[in-house]
Amino acid sequence: MNNSLYFSDNFFSSGKTDIYNEAKEKVGELDLKSAFSSSIEVLNDKGEHIVTGKFTFFGNRWIVSDYHQQELGELKAKFSFFTKKYQYHAMDRGMYMIESEAFSRKYDIYDMNSNLVGSFEKVSGFFSSPAFRLMNHSEHLSSHELIAVVMGVSNIQKRNSAAANSSV
Structure with missing residues (x-):
């Protein structure tokens, strides 16, 4: 799965959405577990559970686990001015930085040696999911x-935006 992949959130952040490759072939599913929680499951093309993502209890850290509930890594936001930064600690596989310019929809993923190892971008979402x-x-x-x-x-x-809006 090293080509471009396309996937989406749902408007109410619940239910399953398909994961497609560049040829528009379905290669898996994203299961958005519930509108009341932020947990997700990534399924392969056979519908088998591969990876889970969820927030820690009373925390703002996102934990990624495999199908055995073995923790693969931890994602957290990093404070910065004029850019959006996140850090993904992939346990024994190293630390990764995720960076984006302030108003950009594109994010780059770098390893510890500042090598680009991936990128993602939001390709829609203004009035849709x-x-x-x-x-x-x-x-x-x-x-x-x-x-x-x-x-x-x-x-x-989403969580940071909701917190900022509720404090007004």
């Missing part, structure tokens, strides 16, 4: 895992 395009060049992170990371970035942004 957000859809994403993922490019994975990493030898250490699967596309399934990166889909969970992308959804983690999206859910962290």
Whole structure:
């Protein structure tokens, strides 16, 4: 799964959506578990559970786990001015930085040596559910895992936006 993949959130962030490759072939599903929680599951083309993503209890960290509930990594936002930054600690596989310019819809993923290992961008979402395009060049992170990371970035942004709106 190293080509471009396309997947989307649902308007109410619940239910299943398809994951497509560049040839518009279905290669998996994204299960948005519930409108009341932010947890997700990434399924392969056979419908088998591969990766889960969810927030920690009372936390703002997004945990990515495999189908055995073994933790693969942890995503968290990093404070910065004029850019959007996230850090993904992929346990024994290293640390990855996810960066985007302030008003950009494109994010780049870098390893510890500042090598570009992937990117994703929001390709729609103004009046519709957000859809994403993922490019994975990493030898250490699967596309399934990166889909969970992308959804983690999206859910962290939603949570931060809701918190900012409720404090007004």
